[in-house]
Amino acid sequence: MFKTNQYFDGKVVSIGLESAEGRATVGVMAAGEYEFGTDTVEIMTVVSGQLTIQQPGESTWTTYNKCESFTVAKGVKFKVKCTEDTPYLCLYK
């Protein structure tokens, strides 16, 4: 019914869904640093803990806390760091 996916040797696991706000994944990433590519505009929300983000073309990192969101443009790569298992929601727009 729901499809799960694994990335980065299972360090990131997600479940696909059709949320109230559109197509989405809810998942968790283990402590580490990751680079993701976007096929659509993505709105990511931190579900618990913190995610620290480097937007494409930027040298600075920004930290987002529980229930905070950030938007990433379509067709880019961005970097995410976290220091513990961090659940997140990703909406595809």
Added chain:
Amino acid sequence: MFKTNQYFDGKVVSIGLESAEGRATVGVMAAGEYEFGTDTVEIMTVVSGQLTIQQPGESTWTTYNKCESFTVAKGVKFKVKCTEDTPYLCLYK
């Protein structure tokens, strides 16, 4: 690395993790009504959309929205309704 579980014929799927706030699952439930049992105190947070809850021994239902949480006692059964795929976080205390 992360263990996924399915309940109710795959209508509820969750991923176990050790969050900043303790042992947790992040998951999604399809539209429907479910009865869950608790082995610990559980703090559930709506990640997107709404969950409508009937606490044990109560006849009324209460609706919680995105980023809102409710607590369920240990060793009880409670009912959850949702009208679309609804991602949630559950902390075990």
